[in-house]
Amino acid sequence: MEGLIEFSLYESLISQGHSVGVGIELSELFAWQIDFFRLYRGDKFHAIYEEFISEGEVVGVGRVLAAEFVHQNRPYQAYYYEDGQQQGYYDAEGNGIQKALLKAPFKYNQRISSSFNYNRFHPVLKQRMPHTGTDYAAPLGTPVIAVGDGEIIESRYRGVNGNVVQIQHNGMYKTAYLHLNGFGPGIKKGVQVKQGQVIGYVGRTGRVTGVHLHYTLYKKQRPC
Numbered sequence: 001m002e003g004l005i006e007f008s009l010y011e012s013l014i015s016q017g018h019s020v021g022v023g024i025e026l027s028e029l030f031a032w033q034i035d036f037f038r039l040y041r042g043d044k045f046h047a048i049y050e051e052f053i054s055e056g057e058v059v060g061v062g063r064v065l066a067a068e069f070v071h072q073n074r075p076y077q078a079y080y081y082e083d084g085q086q087q088g089y090y091d092a093e094g095n096g097i098q099k100a101l102l103k104a105p106f107k108y109n110q111r112i113s114s115s116f117n118y119n120r121f122h123p124v125l126k127q128r129m130p131h132t133g134t135d136y137a138a139p140l141g142t143p144v145i146a147v148g149d150g151e152i153i154e155s156r157y158r159g160v161n162g163n164v165v166q167i168q169h170n171g172m173y174k175t176a177y178l179h180l181n182g183f184g185p186g187i188k189k190g191v192q193v194k195q196g197q198v199i200g201y202v203g204r205t206g207r208v209t210g211v212h213l214h215y216t217l218y219k220k221q222r223p224c
């Protein structure tokens, strides 16, 4: 498959007769290299991928095996590789191209006091409200770390959320850390952070019943 971006990746795939499923795969694959919200007219891609065929019809899209995306005249390649121990996507030099976010924003395990739940009874407001994130009942002052490399896009006191830090990791993933007691050294809007860097400390600022960290991972602006 190959295509040329004229409008969005989505529209280009549809108008050129390709499956949107491949576009989703490609945008995940290259999430750390390319901001898919800022594709350019003239960007190009080629991909080799598996198709599931039933009775002569394509019924689904499988794995992308190899892909090249030319973004602003710069080529990015991805090759799928697996052996007994690992699997993933690599560039032509064999470097892994997908970076994993940490599962939790702490150096050591912390207890989850409230998980992601669309139908939670809010302890302060006494009504049902979706809880779009995870609460960690960590002790006051516990260092909170960035789950991945990225840019600080917010670092300030914000009403009911208390002291908030938000990190944009790439065009796909963003994380938010709420109710912080304070901010890590040098943490302010526009600063680049590394995975594992201390961005703040667990607190009870904003509208809360007790000390905890509220953490949300956003994928394409949606909490997940």
Ligand SMILES: [Zn+2]
Pocket: 114, 131, 133, 134, 135, 213, 214, 215
């Ligand atoms: Zn929460």
